[in-house]
Amino acid sequence: MSIRLRLTLWYSALLAVTLFIFSVSIYLFVNYNSYRDAKNEIQEQLRTMNIVGSLDYFNGLNLDFNNPFASNVYIQVSxxxxxxxxxxxxxxxxxxxxxxxxxxxxREGYVTLKVDQYKFLAYQYPLHLKENKQLVGLLQIGVYTGPIDNYMRNLRTILIFASFAVIAIAFTIGLFLARQAFRPVENVIRAAKSIQNESDLSMRIPRIGPNDELGRLTDTLNGMLGRIETTYNELDDAYKAQRRFVSDASHELRTPLTTIRGNIELLERMWPPALESGLPEEDAQTEDDRRRMTMTREAMHDIAGEAKRMSNLVNDLLALARADAGYQMEKTAQPLLPLVEDVARRAQLxxxxxxxxxxxxxxxxxxxxxxxxxxxxQLLFIFVENAFKYTPSGHVEMRAIRSQDQAGIIIKDTGIGMDADEVPHIFERFYRADESRGQTSGxxxxxxxxxxxxxEHGGSVEVSTREGQGTTFTVWLPIAFHDDANEV
Structure with missing residues (x-):
C-alpha cells in the first residue's frame, strides 16, 4: 500500500470519527430539545389541572380537570x-x-405509549386517597410525537447519508491532492529505477514544485547522485587501469617465463651426471663435485617447476583479465562428441x-x-585436472547425458569431496576449500x-558433493543441432 493511500485512509478515518461525533451530538441535541418541548406542554397541562377526587366504590372515582390544550395534549384518567x-x-x-x-x-414518570400505529410521550401520575394512600386511579397526560419522530428519523437519515457523502468526496479529493503532493517522490522513484536498470548515474531527478521538504530532498538526492557519479567514474577508471595493467603484465610476463622454462629444460637435458659420462676413472670428478652437480640439477628442476607454476598463473590471470574486459569469444557450430573424445584421450597423459x-x-x-x-x-580440462588433483586414490570418470535441448558432460571423482557450505564459493577467485590448503597445489x-x-557459452554447471565420497560436476551446454531435430 502506497504512502499517499495510507495518508488518505488515515485522515478519511479521522474525518469519519469527527463526523460521527458531530452527527451524534447534533442528533442528541435536536432530540433533547424536541422532546423537551413536548414535556413542557405536558408539565404545563399538569400545572393547570385541578384534580379533586373522592372514593365511592359504587359510583367510582370522580375527577374534574380543566383541559385548555385540546389540540395536542391528550388526557385519560382510569x-x-x-x-x-x-x-x-x-x-x-x-x-x-x-x-x-x-x-x-x-410508576410516576414519563413513558412512551403506542396506540395502534401512533406513538405518544405520556406522563403517568398515580392517584392515591389522602386518608390511607390507597391507589385508586391513574392520570395519563400524553402528547402525540408522530411529527417529532418523523423529523428525528429524517434528521438521522440526512446525517448518515451526508456523512458518507462527505467522507467519499473527502477521500477522492484527498487522494488526488496526495498524488499531487507526492509527485516529486514518484519522480525520485522513476529516476532511481532508471539508474538501476540502465546504470546511468548521469541522470538527475527533475525539480518540480516549491522549495518544501520534498524539493530539498530532491536537491539532496541530486547532489548525492553527482558525488556518486564522480566517485564511480574515478573507481571505474582505476578499475580499467588495473585491468589493463593485469592484462599487459600477463602478456609481458609470458615471454620471459617461456624463455626461462625453455632454457632450464635445455640445461636439464644437456647436463649428464658425472658417473654416467664414461670418462676414465682418473678424470672422474671428486665426491664434492658430484654433490654440487646433483644439487645444481635439483635447483634447476625446482626452478623449472616454479617457472611452470608461474606460467600457469599468468595464463589464468590473462584469461580472467579478458573476462573482466568483456572479451567476446568467436563461437561457431562445433560437433561435441569429437571434442569430448579428444579431451578424454589427452586426459590419460x-x-x-x-x-x-x-x-x-x-x-x-x-x-x-x-x-x-x-x-x-580448456573448460573440460579444468574440471578433469581438478578431479585428479583432489582424488589421491580411486577413479575419475567422464560420461555424457542429454536432457531436451541441453547436453551434459559429467566429471565424477571419488576424492576427498567438499562440505556443502563451501559449494557456493568454489567459483570465486582464489578460493580454496580448507581441507585442500597446503595439501594440493593450485x-x-x-x-x-x-x-x-x-x-560465455550460455550454459550452466551443477555440483554434487559429499565429504569423503567425492564430487560430481555436470556441465550443461545448449544444443544447436542434433540428429533428430532442427536448429534450436
Whole structure:
C-alpha cells in the first residue's frame, strides 16, 4: 500500500470519527430539545389541572380537570376500582384509549405509549386517597410525537447519508491532492529505477514544485547522485587501469617465463651426471663435485617447476583479465562428441594417482553446440585436472547425458569431496576449500575461469558433493543441432 493511500485512509478515518461525533451530538441535541418541548406542554397541562377526587366504590372515582390544550395534549384518567375511565375530548373523538398498566407496576414518570400505529410521550401520575394512600386511579397526560419522530428519523437519515457523502468526496479529493503532493517522490522513484536498470548515474531527478521538504530532498538526492557519479567514474577508471595493467603484465610476463622454462629444460637435458659420462676413472670428478652437480640439477628442476607454476598463473590471470574486459569469444557450430573424445584421450597423459575412466558418450553423438573449441577444451580440462588433483586414490570418470535441448558432460571423482557450505564459493577467485590448503597445489583460479567459459557459452554447471565420497560436476551446454531435430 502506497504512502499517499495510507495518508488518505488515515485522515478519511479521522474525518469519519469527527463526523460521527458531530452527527451524534447534533442528533442528541435536536432530540433533547424536541422532546423537551413536548414535556413542557405536558408539565404545563399538569400545572393547570385541578384534580379533586373522592372514593365511592359504587359510583367510582370522580375527577374534574380543566383541559385548555385540546389540540395536542391528550388526557385519560382510569379508575382501578371499577375499570372505568374518563378522557379528554380530543382523545374521545379519536376513539382511542391509552393502555393502562397494572396497578402493581405503575410508576410516576414519563413513558412512551403506542396506540395502534401512533406513538405518544405520556406522563403517568398515580392517584392515591389522602386518608390511607390507597391507589385508586391513574392520570395519563400524553402528547402525540408522530411529527417529532418523523423529523428525528429524517434528521438521522440526512446525517448518515451526508456523512458518507462527505467522507467519499473527502477521500477522492484527498487522494488526488496526495498524488499531487507526492509527485516529486514518484519522480525520485522513476529516476532511481532508471539508474538501476540502465546504470546511468548521469541522470538527475527533475525539480518540480516549491522549495518544501520534498524539493530539498530532491536537491539532496541530486547532489548525492553527482558525488556518486564522480566517485564511480574515478573507481571505474582505476578499475580499467588495473585491468589493463593485469592484462599487459600477463602478456609481458609470458615471454620471459617461456624463455626461462625453455632454457632450464635445455640445461636439464644437456647436463649428464658425472658417473654416467664414461670418462676414465682418473678424470672422474671428486665426491664434492658430484654433490654440487646433483644439487645444481635439483635447483634447476625446482626452478623449472616454479617457472611452470608461474606460467600457469599468468595464463589464468590473462584469461580472467579478458573476462573482466568483456572479451567476446568467436563461437561457431562445433560437433561435441569429437571434442569430448579428444579431451578424454589427452586426459590419460595428465599426472594423476586415480584411474581414468571414459564412460558412455553416445548421448552426445551427432550433437553440435555453438562454442569456441579451444575454450571448451580448456573448460573440460579444468574440471578433469581438478578431479585428479583432489582424488589421491580411486577413479575419475567422464560420461555424457542429454536432457531436451541441453547436453551434459559429467566429471565424477571419488576424492576427498567438499562440505556443502563451501559449494557456493568454489567459483570465486582464489578460493580454496580448507581441507585442500597446503595439501594440493593450485592458484584457486581454475574454477573461476571455468565459470566464465560456461557463462560465455550460455550454459550452466551443477555440483554434487559429499565429504569423503567425492564430487560430481555436470556441465550443461545448449544444443544447436542434433540428429533428430532442427536448429534450436
Amino acid at each position: 379508575n382501578y376500582t371499577n375499570g372505568k375511565f374518563v378522557q379528554s375530548d380530543n382523545l374521545t373523538r379519536a376513539n382511542k384509549k391509552f393502555p393502562v398498566p397494572d396497578a402493581k407496576t405503575v 595428465l599426472p594423476r594417482n586415480a584411474d581414468w575412466k571414459i564412460g558412455n558418450l553416445t548421448a552426445i553423438q551427432n550433437v553440435q553446440v555453438i562454442a569456441h573449441a579451444d575454450f571448451l577444451r 592458484t584457486g583460479l581454475g574454477l573461476s575461469i571455468a565459470k566464465w567459459i560456461i557463462d
